[in-house]
Amino acid sequence: MKDRKIRVRFAPSPTGGLHLGGVRTVLYNYLFARQQQGTFIVRIEDTDQSRYVPGAEDYIFKCLAWCGLLPDESPLHPGDYGPYRQSERKPLYLTYAEQLIASKNAYYAFDTAEELEQMRNNFKTEENPSPQYDRHTRMKMKNSLVLSEAETQRLIQLNTPYVIRIKMPENETISFTDMVHGEVTFNSSLVDDKVLLKADGMPTYHLAVVVDDFLMKITHAFRGEEWLSSAPVHILLWKYLFGLEWMPQWAHLPLILGPHGKLSKRDGAKYGFPVFAMNWTDPKTHELTEGFYEKGFLPEAFINLLAVLGWNDGTEQELFNMNELIAKFSLDRVHTSGAKFDFEKAKWFNQEWIKKLPASQLRAPVKQIFEKKGIHIKDDPAFDSIVELVKDRCTLLPDFYTQASYFFKTPEHWDEAAVKPKWTVEKNRFFYELIEKMNELPHWELHEIENIFKLLAAEKNIKAGELLLPFRVMLVGGKFGPAVFLIAEKIGKPETINRVSTALNIFNA
RNA sequence: GCCGCGUUGGUCAAGGGGUUAAGACGCCUCCCUUUCACGGAGGAAUCACGGGUUCGAAUCCCGUACGUGGUACCA
Structure with a gap:
């Protein structure tokens, strides 16, 4: 290279x-x-x-x-080496295939699909379950190696479908240095005579990669390891057609x-x-x-x-x-x-x-998820602050919906199992009174809400911790999410009161 | 079957003659947190096997096993 x-x-x-x-x-x-x-x-x-x-x-x-x-460079943005679709480069390949025939490195083969299948069946043994079209079999097939020149030409004139196959040399060691595997070696006798040009005039991958990589001046070729086995074919093609010094460096991933x-x-x-x-x-x-x-x-x-x-x-x-x-x-x-x-x-x-990522970069895809679920976001800065609030709880983007939808709409179901077993008349009374206190609250603000909540709890002689979880479930629907008073502040007074009273009906049912 | 390529915890992996064989994911325990997460601390678990070479092998060599790809007029 x-x-x-x-x-x-x-x-x-x-x-x-x-x-x-x-x-x-x-x-x-x-x-x-x-x-x-x-x-x-x-x-x-x-x-x-x-x-x-x-x-x-x-x-x-x-x-x-x-x-x-x-x-x-691509079919969408062509550079100087187009076309970028092999189907549009079809006429190119025949020339190179014929060049290989001229140099005796390839030959015409007229075998039909049925004949190929027959060959495989005939030569199939226990040790060799899939016989190849190779040095052992090619002289028993219908191709320009066994047919006379005149007969070959006659068949071509008659529009007999044919393919062009590479003629793999006997007992040559083919090796190259792969950028990830290092030196890899093959024996040419073990590789079959791959079809290079199909009966419809299209090249197979083998011919096409080599021709196009050359014409497009590719210097490094990365491909999956499943291609490693056919590397010897490609190397030979490079040698016959363009010279190994122009071959890209291979990396089989x-x-x-x-x-x-x-x-x-x-x-x-x-x-x-x-x-x-x-x-x-x-x-x-x-x-x-x-x-x-x-x-x-x-x-x-x-x-x-x-x-x-x-x-x-x-x-x-x-x-x-x-x-x-x-x-x-x-x-x-x-x-x-x-x-x-x-x-x-x-x-x-x-x-x-x-x-x-900051909320500003998460906003577009997350917003899209909310829109799809029927929640339309008008206020981007407010949305960003909510995204920021819940993002630690999300592994996949749709998690934002489950983690934040309650900021935008009343929960549809509540995790009753988390509340009911410990539900008491005292707690029930607490929340009814809480509604009143909240109603009277002049400034709907985080600390104010927390304050009246705790004062009332003390007054009722109930540990705040006992009440926090029910309160959360009332607002969120489940036992998750950021600080509960923050949620109350964000969703606003009327909605907080609404959710508490709705949930109360359900808990008491 | 034959050919190629591989093989370090369950998974991703560092390390390429002398290490207590990193780290991450997942799992478990604890701390933080009046929820869930985040964060923090800890834990269990490994060099496929067999032979060499060497004072010494996860590391180099050879076998075996296993995995994987190819063995198409598919890419």
């Missing part, structure tokens, strides 16, 4: 939701690009027309926007695992945690997979938790903002082993970020 401007790319296939692991790959790309003053590109790998899913591409960009990981093996949508549904960045509804099955956004995560927290799932800076620091990540991220501290995703820890990150 020559010395040149850093260019990295995230290359998603628009076939569905954007997975946790996908976002982390984007993130590492982004951090690396920003740190190295490079360019971050998004290229859409839509070469499989049978897997085209409408809406998936828009969805991906929506997720990136929410995460704050916007690319410098460790997988993110679920509770039992690879993390899947199913795990999310089963264990009740999101696996996609944002909600995704499959347009065919209408199946909804939950997203971190809708679950109530802050993008800051989502980015933070993803960054440290497979990387750390070597210190005890766990909370990082984007700028710190850009400054501190380094590939040589990315782990080699997969990490199990722990939703409990993920929630902790969100809670930390809620505590960390």
